[in-house]
Amino acid sequence: MSTQTEYDVEKGDSVRPGKPVIVSRYRGAARINHWITAASLVLLALSGLALFHPSLFFLTGLFGGGQLTRIIHPWIGVILFFSFCGLFVRFWRANLWKRVDGTWLARISDVLRGREERLPEVGKYNAGQKAVFWSMSVLILILITTGIIIWDQYFSAYTTIQQKRWAILIHSIVAILAICVWIVHVYAAIWVRGTISAMTKGTVTGGWAWRHHRMWLRELVAKSTTKQSGGTPLG
Template identity: 25%
Template sequence: MNLLTAQLPGRAPRSGKGLTLGIWRCMLVAFVLVLSLGFTQVAVAQADPDREMSSAAPGITAEQWRQVRSGETGPNFRDSRHESTYNLINASGETWRILRNRWVSPFGLIAIIGMAAVITLFYVIVGRKQLDEPRTGRKLFRWSLFMRSLHWTVATLFITLALTGLNLLYGKFVFRSLFGDAFWGWMISASKVLHNYLGPIFGILLIVLLISLLKDNIPKKQDWVWFKKAGGLTGKHHPDAGFANGGEKAWYWLLATVGLVVVASGFVLDFPNFNQSRDTMQWANIIHAVGALGLTAVALGHIYIGTVGTEGSLEAMTTGYVDETWAKEHHNLWYEEVKDQAITEEELAARKSGDSSGDISASRPS
């Protein structure tokens, strides 16, 4: 059953366009609410700019660290929460700080900048991957309006979370020195609120997206050949590919594994009211940062290939249709299944003008 045309008994069917508009309206309302929370927190923080300095703790001495490690700390160093056995000054916190500052942060930055540099160098040397044959002007349906809306919503949330996360991790080294404490205070507060509130929404929609795409991303034998030929970068011919090629499947399973680990660790950090220990929160933070930085680096490659890197790829996720030549060259096995369904640009224009949800009613073979 088509997800967009399903309806409850006795209820009029709702068009795909109306459903998509409803999804975008809900997302817009949620975004406005989250943004308002950010401005509220900023206003509270700016009302008392000296609050942080007045509550800052003095430096910890070597003797105090010795007492913490030996268990000799008194009640002044204890967590005040009920039945807490943690020290406010604790060795595990120092271990977390070292891991985060000496390993995760620098190597994460190296991975992202390195990936961006490799992509730029590749584009300068190789350039855009053009179609080998001229376009035929005949179109094949590839993505429904619902799937395109879901994809762009998840992508927008991913980029927002990546930018706010990078700001939380590295922003103070750039923006604080450039714009001063006032702007930096607003920026970091807004980033924190957006990251914390949009994260769970991203997690839920990512699961919906993964479930929707599972059938097309089951690994097959031709995927190994696709990787051996570097997706067509080596050799004279494009490697065989079905609806999803080897690279797309790799990105899917990276999101289905590392992505879900990042989501799960984010939930642990976002909702610290389920009796998580401090050690659990610290490890969740390290896992979340490592996974998110790795995904961000790989996502740069996915974004490049799907936009400026390959001719015709972006059209699939903007219009829902691809040119026959593009399908034949990049997804030849899928093309053989659906080539009889190709329509001309005139037929496509007539279909869209006659039915505002025209591409939603189309379907592709299983």
């Protein structure tokens, strides 16, 4: 039978006793993967906005001018797509939706007011983090698809003018949505103290894990106890 631990506890997650207790949340490879994705998103947003409207054309100066911006933008998109694929492979299981996530969302007012004692215990990711993950998964897939359609340098012979027009419209709308989701993600990471250091150092304190992801911490402790007892869970 599947257990919660199979989904929420990922390779490398562990608890190290001490004062304070240290919990390993992200391995080095996952953190590098995350920051490549983050950097790609920022560069894509800047270069995309530069091409989006004449009033923002000055942003092309960051990339060496209009022509270079037009050349570089789709290639950054390719990097983003494959980098996010790496994140997807790593994290999709822990982001599967569960019944507790619906309860967490229903109490979103308590989340915004910081009344976490009124929230249900959650695993490695809460409903908000899962919503960001799956939203970006869909949006990036649409962006790469529409981006290929309008990438005339390599694919102009395979699409019609009408298809390109629709692709540009969809690409622009989805790009704005992706930027909005990214802003929410960054704001939440800053708002919840300790979140950013988890993705820079790879660890959090036991107190942080207990407050924000208690179910995940319980699973880690149970897993650690099982190993120490020779494979038999302690009662």
